[in-house]
Amino acid sequence: MDIRRIESEDVAAVAELIRRNFDEVMIKYHSVPILEQFKNHSTAVNIWEQMTWKEIFVAEANDDIVATGALADFGENGAPKYSISNFFVKPELHRQGIGRSLFNYLLEVCKTKKVRDLHVPSSRNGLKFYKKMGFVPDNEQKDLAEEITWxxxxxE
Structure with missing residues (x-):
């Protein structure tokens, strides 16, 4: 498996991979209105736009994109706040170590940036994975109404 930066010709495949996760996996954990909101923020057009301000990566196996994940800086006034974003693995390939490999790659990128705290807005179905990776829920939760746990x- 190879992990690399997203390229323009990857956008449609990444958008489809994300859509499949919403329709096949996340529907079991989230309400329909919230999923529609998520979908509206994850179209190919949105991914194109995000390529200008997020570091988006894809994992590829046999010339097929099998996972995607991004790092985004949501900080303000020169104080970075790095967060994992749009982290998805093809539904039929869950629990095969692909997510862990991509996550470890993102951690290496964080180390080059000297990131101290890495954040993630976790969907309900992602909580178990992120806890396994060492994340703990934040004390303050601003997005619970949107079914997100920070x-x-x-x-360090």
Missing amino acids: MTLKL
Whole structure:
């Protein structure tokens, strides 16, 4: 498996991979209105736009994109706040170590940036994975109404 930065010709495949996760996996954990909101923020057009301000990566096996994940800086006034974003594995390939490999790759990128705290807005179905990776739920939860749990991993 190879992990690399997203390229323009990957956008449609990444958008489809994300859509499949919403329709096949997340529907079991989230309400329909919330899923529709998630979908509206994850179209190919949105991914194109996000390529300008997020570091988006894809994992590829046999010339097929099998996973995607991004790092985004949501900080303000020169104070970075790095977060994992759009982290998805093809539904039929869950529990095969692909997510862990991509996550470890993102951790290496964080180390080059000297990131101290890594954040993630976790979907309900992602909580178990992120807890396994060492994240803990934040004390303050601003997005519970949107069925999101913010979590943090201390890297230093």
